[in-house]
Amino acid sequence: MLKYVFRRILQMIPVFLGVTLILFALRIPGLLPGDPVQLIVGERELTPALRAQIEEEHHLNESVPVQYGYYISGILQGDLGRSLQKNRTVTDILLDKFPNTARLAVSAILVEIIIGLLAGIISAVKQYSFWDVVVTLSTSILVSVPVFWLGMLLQMFFGIKIKQWTGGAFSLPMSGMGSPPDLVHLILPSITLASVSTAYVARIMRSQMLEAMGQDYIRTAMAKGLSERVVVFKHALKNALIPVVTFIGIDLGALMGGAILTESVFSWPGVGREIYLAVMQRDWPVVMGGVVVVVLIVMFVNLLVDISYAVLDPRIRYGGTTE
Amino acid sequence: MSADRQHPDGGDLHTPRGPLDAGGHELQDQPPRTLVPAVPEVTAHPSRTLWGDAWMRLRKNKLAIAGLTWITFIIIVTVSADLWVPQNFAEPTSTEFASMQAPSADHPFGTDRIGRDVFSRVVYGARVSLAVGILAVSISLVIGLALGSLSGYYGGLLDAFVMRTADIFFAFPYTLFAIALLAVLGPSYRNVFIAIGILGWPSIARVLRSSILSVKENEYVDAARAMGASDLRIMLRHIMPNAIAPIIVYGTMSIGGAIITEAALSYLGMGVQPPTPSWGGMLSEAKALMIPAPWLTVWPGFAILTTVLSFVLMGDGLRDALDVKMKD
Numbered sequence: 001m002l003k004y005v006f007r008r009i010l011q012m013i014p015v016f017l018g019v020t021l022i023l024f025a026l027r028i029p030g031l032l033p034g035d036p037v038q039l040i041v042g043e044r045e046l047t048p049a050l051r052a053q054i055e056e057e058h059h060l061n062e063s064v065p066v067q068y069g070y071y072i073s074g075i076l077q078g079d080l081g082r083s084l085q086k087n088r089t090v091t092d093i094l095l096d097k098f099p100n101t102a103r104l105a106v107s108a109i110l111v112e113i114i115i116g117l118l119a120g121i122i123s124a125v126k127q128y129s130f131w132d133v134v135v136t137l138s139t140s141i142l143v144s145v146p147v148f149w150l151g152m153l154l155q156m157f158f159g160i161k162i163k164q165w166t167g168g169a170f171s172l173p174m175s176g177m178g179s180p181p182d183l184v185h186l187i188l189p190s191i192t193l194a195s196v197s198t199a200y201v202a203r204i205m206r207s208q209m210l211e212a213m214g215q216d217y218i219r220t221a222m223a224k225g226l227s228e229r230v231v232v233f234k235h236a237l238k239n240a241l242i243p244v245v246t247f248i249g250i251d252l253g254a255l256m257g258g259a260i261l262t263e264s265v266f267s268w269p270g271v272g273r274e275i276y277l278a279v280m281q282r283d284w285p286v287v288m289g290g291v292v293v294v295v296l297i298v299m300f301v302n303l304l305v306d307i308s309y310a311v312l313d314p315r316i317r318y319g320g321t322t323e
Numbered sequence: 324m325s326a327d328r329q330h331p332d333g334g335d336l337h338t339p340r341g342p343l344d345a346g347g348h349e350l351q352d353q354p355p356r357t358l359v360p361a362v363p364e365v366t367a368h369p370s371r372t373l374w375g376d377a378w379m380r381l382r383k384n385k386l387a388i389a390g391l392t393w394i395t396f397i398i399i400v401t402v403s404a405d406l407w408v409p410q411n412f413a414e415p416t417s418t419e420f421a422s423m424q425a426p427s428a429d430h431p432f433g434t435d436r437i438g439r440d441v442f443s444r445v446v447y448g449a450r451v452s453l454a455v456g457i458l459a460v461s462i463s464l465v466i467g468l469a470l471g472s473l474s475g476y477y478g479g480l481l482d483a484f485v486m487r488t489a490d491i492f493f494a495f496p497y498t499l500f501a502i503a504l505l506a507v508l509g510p511s512y513r514n515v516f517i518a519i520g521i522l523g524w525p526s527i528a529r530v531l532r533s534s535i536l537s538v539k540e541n542e543y544v545d546a547a548r549a550m551g552a553s554d555l556r557i558m559l560r561h562i563m564p565n566a567i568a569p570i571i572v573y574g575t576m577s578i579g580g581a582i583i584t585e586a587a588l589s590y591l592g593m594g595v596q597p598p599t600p601s602w603g604g605m606l607s608e609a610k611a612l613m614i615p616a617p618w619l620t621v622w623p624g625f626a627i628l629t630t631v632l633s634f635v636l637m638g639d640g641l642r643d644a645l646d647v648k649m650k651d
């Protein structure tokens with residue numbers, strides 16, 4: 001087991017180095033348009049003295065490999081630089097926003113699990129029924145809906161229209177987290193964020209369930225005279241769940257990294273929105289540092305998922321490392 | 324089902340079959356003698372190719388045909404827009420104050436904040452969306468096909484390098500990476516499809532690589548090699564035609580994905596810049612006007628939904644028609 005964890009962590013290192021290398025390359029002058037010093041200076045006037053000072057501070061006068069060394073060691077020490085707009089370190093800003101992103105991610109995952117699994121199981125067990133058609137069609141539509149538009153529609157319906165129809169008696173909050181943060185503010189953003197993945201969960205669940213239902217051991221269980229309920233939930237579901245759990249695990253990692261679109265539509269103060277605002281304000285250190293942190297979070301959550309997976313399913317521990 | 328299906332295919336037996344159409348035909352008793360040079364026979368029956376088969380199956384899929392019809396319709400509408408769209412999409416429609424008019428006979432989708440006709444803008448927005456979708460996927464295809472085929476065919480160090488690079492690309496959250504790239508490149512119409520295209524190649528390369536890996540094991544590839552065919556010839560004549568089906572399915576769906584991404588980027592202000600009409604950009608302008616002018620939110624989004632849905636349904640249909648097994 002330890003060996004597996006160790007190997008899994010080793011695999012992360014080249015990927016992480018590659019990611020940082022790409023982000024670092026985005027800052028090398030000449031490779032891509034944009035002068036790094038000018039980006040740091042922003043709107044301020046750039047005098048030769050200021051340029052020299054900034055080059056000194058950011059090690060821009062060193063050779064490229066040395067610069068990369070400084071960059072990596074900074075990241076490893078948790079030093080991602082300082083925001084150009086706010087008088088705070090990038091690490092502080094992101095740590096501040098992360099709990100909000102995590103809240104939204106967890107509730108979206110719950111929506112995914114509950115609705116996605118139910119829809120998938122129903123449409124598989126009642127294949128070709130009315131509900132199967134409903135589920136199949138709505139999952140196709142859901143994967144084609146731009147999330148930000150879905151968010152806007154939900155806002156329009158639950159925030160504005162329902163309020164008009166009920167004379168102001170009922171409506172759901174359209175933005176922010178509420179103060180103090182409450183569950184009502186979570187409803188629309190988590191449905192929006194969960195939409196696409198819920199559709200995927202339902203689709204995977206359905207196809208896995210159909211495959212499991214066609215297996216010999218299911219026929220045996222049926223032939224033994226077990227009730228359909230027992231066969232479906234005890235025998236088929238157990239085996240069909242594995243790929244679904246994999247998907248949900250990967251998705252959890254992705255969601256923990258922040259959801260730029262959903263967070264922007266609902267003004268949710270999370271990591272994704274923070275990075276997006278930084279892009280708009282050309283607050284370069286927050287953007288670059290934010291991306292590094294998000295990649296690390298995603299990798300870390302994936303690692304945890306894989307490990308817990310290896311604990312649950314010994315085949316993975318001893319099997320190959322590839323997909 | 325046509326009658327010639329029951330006939331033994333005669334000379335066709337000598338042509339090696341790809342794995343894709345194996346299920347569609349009954350094999351004869353004797354094994355196919357691939358090494359015996361086939362004498363081309365002039366048969367009375369029209370030959371049935373893999374693509375002919377696929378088209379026949381696709382035609383029966385109502386949803387896929389609906390998608391295809393809608394895509395064709397949009398392409399015709401967009402290409403011919405200059406000829407018939409009555410209103411200028413970039414300018415207010417009249418000198419009098421025409422801001423935020425509700426939909427009417429004159430303006431089927433209403434007018435926007437500065438009085439421009441929303442219908443014309445949605446029609447011209449389709450031009451941007453389709454162009455970005457197709458150009459972005461073309462870029463992904465060029466890079467992905469080149470790297471994926473080299474990687475799958477030669478294996479070894481090159482394969483390891485390409486696949487690890489793909490892993491690095493997958494480690495980035497997609498939207499965030501696109502935004503970071505555009506922040507560096509600068510938001511513009513051209514940079515949007517470049518960015519989406521660059522982000523899309525790893526998936527294409529992976530799909531093609533795994534497809535090539537399974538096709539490469541076929542005996543007809545060994546046979547071709549034994550007969551002294553060059554790598555390039557084996558690749559283009561023997562492997563590619565049998566390995567390309569998943570790419571067609573994936574590429575079709577990717578166009579839909581690229582259209583959604585373009586809309587999202589333009590919505591965030593990092594994509595196509597106003598006054599060029601784009602669906603995402605229009606939604607961005609609509610955000611503050613949801614209460615007085617809900618039609619500004621409804622129509623551009625509906626256009627995105629139907630277009631992307633068409634590509635998804637087409638992709639689903641092609642997957643069934645070409646009998647491609649893909650992991651979800």
